[in-house]
Amino acid sequence: MATVVLCVPPDKSISHRSLMFSSLTRGTTKVQNFLFAQDCLSTAGILKALGIRMRLDPKRRRVEVEGRGKFSFTAPKGVLFAGNSGTTMRIMTGVLAGQDFESVLDGDDSLRRRPMQRVIRPLSLMGARIESHNGRAPLRILPARLRGIRWDSSLSSAQVKSAVLLAGLHAEGRTYYRERVPSRDHTERMFRLFGRPLRRYKGFLIVDGRWELESPGEIFVPGDISSASFFLAYGVLRPGVELVVRRVGVNPTRMGMVDVLKRMGARVRLVDKVDYAEPYADIVVKSTNLRPVKIRSEEIPRLIDEVPIIAVLASFAKGKSVIEGVDELRVKESDRVEAIRGNLVAFGVDVRVVKRKDRIDLEIWGGRPLVIPKRIRTWKDHRIAMAFGVMTAVLGGDLDRIDDRNCVDISYPEFWETLSRVSQGVDYGC
Numbered sequence: 204m205a206t207v208v209l210c211v212p213p214d215k216s217i218s219h220r221s222l223m224f225s226s227l228t229r230g231t232t233k234v235q236n237f238l239f240a241q242d243c244l245s246t247a248g249i250l251k252a253l254g255i256r257m258r259l260d261p262k263r264r265r266v267e268v269e270g271r272g273k274f275s276f277t278a279p280k281g282v283l284f285a286g287n288s289g290t291t292m293r294i295m296t297g298v299l300a301g302q303d304f305e306s307v308l309d310g311d312d313s314l315r316r317r318p319m320q321r322v323i324r325p326l327s328l329m330g331a332r333i334e335s336h337n338g339r340a341p342l343r344i345l346p347a348r349l350r351g352i353r354w355d356s357s358l359s360s361a362q363v364k365s366a367v368l369l370a371g372l373h374a375e376g377r378t379y380y381r382e383r384v385p386s387r388d389h390t391e392r393m394f395r396l397f398g399r400p401l402r403r404y405k406g407f408l409i410v411d412g413r414w415e416l417e418s419p420g421e422i423f424v425p426g427d428i429s430s431a432s433f434f435l436a437y438g439v440l441r442p443g444v445e446l447v448v449r450r451v452g453v454n455p456t457r458m459g460m461v462d463v464l465k466r467m468g469a470r471v472r473l474v475d476k477v478d479y480a481e482p483y484a485d486i487v488v489k490s491t492n493l494r495p496v497k498i499r500s501e502e503i504p505r506l507i508d509e510v511p512i513i514a515v516l517a518s519f520a521k522g523k524s525v526i527e528g529v530d531e532l533r534v535k536e537s538d539r540v541e542a543i544r545g546n547l548v549a550f551g552v553d554v555r556v557v558k559r560k561d562r563i564d565l566e567i568w569g570g571r572p573l574v575i576p577k578r579i580r581t582w583k584d585h586r587i588a589m590a591f592g593v594m595t596a597v598l599g600g601d602l603d604r605i606d607d608r609n610c611v612d613i614s615y616p617e618f619w620e621t622l623s624r625v626s627q628g629v630d631y632g633c
């Protein structure tokens with residue numbers, strides 16, 4: 204069996220946060236293995252526009268940030284543009300809510316359609332003054348003095364959690380935040396890394412407005428499990444290969460896809476695990492015949508960005524798979540429920556979107572003959588493009604059928620090159 208070794212881009216969520224935290228801290232922080240892709244460059248651009256000095260070195264994948272403390276930002280000259288990045292816009296709204304100057308955050312057409320009320324509501328309760336267009340960008344954030352609140356969120360969203368916790372750093376008193384199902388905990392880990400581990404009380408995370416952060420000096424960003432998931436799927440579906448993805452972040456709050464792969468019968472294992480602030484390991488997969496799977500709503504936060512590729516896997520597993528509670532996918536970079544449904548139908552898969560009283564489920568009947576459609580739509584959404592790129596490659600189809608392949612640039616600019624090299628069995632040796 205041929206072994207193919209590859210590396211995936213650095214983690215997007217951790218890259219965003221490493222710049223934000225470094226900017227709010229006194230001292231210099233070196234971010235090693237930063238993701239030089241459009242979304243994280245939007246965050247860098249905004250922080251620079253707020254007066255933060257940073258040296259970006261794309262060749263070495265390194266950024267050096269000179270922080271001057273949590274109230275050191277200066278008023279921006281123009282609109283702060285978050286591009287396609289929901290993480291940038293939502294978390295930066297929390298960072299900017301308690302500043303003493305006005306700022307305007309805007310984004311591309313897709314970002315302007317995404318709901319921002321979820322951050323505006325708790326932040327307004329803290330005293331923030333945010334003007335929006337019916338809860339959507341552009342957002343005008345007026346100067347305000349914040350006070351701590353206790354927010355019991357019905358939504359499981361790491362972006363909302365991070366916005367409120369970082370606003371709490373600029374607020375008077377303590378801010379308490381609780382969510383029903385835990386979302387990814389990179390922000391909590393950053394607080395710890397920057398010398399302020401969050402205390403917990405009855406499930407609430409607590410931030411004290413008096414805190415100053417302390418730079419750890421250096422941060423290493425591991426590979427992105429969400430980017431790796433496309434190749435893990437490829438390795439499972441493509442007979443005769445063993446695929447090794449090196450130094451991938453294996454934070455337990457992001458590992459839903461690996462659990463699902465195991466439940467589907469895939470041969471997947473973690474080797475050489477390193478217990479850093481954000482743990483990482485090599486992930487090894489071999490091809491297998493898959494079983495269908497049932498994924499419950501409570502599992503969704505741990506695999507939220509992997510649903511498109513899991514839907515692709517389910518199409519190859521003989522029988523009925525169910526992914527429950529996919530509602531949040533409707534408000535991602537595209538309406539991913541519709542994008543998944545539309546593309547699966549085009550590939551000849553029997554798929555149904557079932558609207559229940561309190562949630563939306565995806566039902567997929569896999570294991571039937573598949574066809575490669577003439578045109579594969581991306582909806583300008585990176586994860587839809589990559590998921591259906593993998594499906595096309597596994598079926599031996601031509602990747603030119605995928606419209607607008609450039610949309611992967613926001614998280615994984617080298618994706619198509621890597622996919623074609625991996626398809627040819629070329630070892631990256633990284």
Ligand code: S3P
Binds near residue numbers: 217365
């Ligand atoms: C992210 C959180 C998730 C995820 C997104 C990145 C983050 O969004 O889908 O790609 O970095 O905090 P939600 O917080 O809206 O679930």
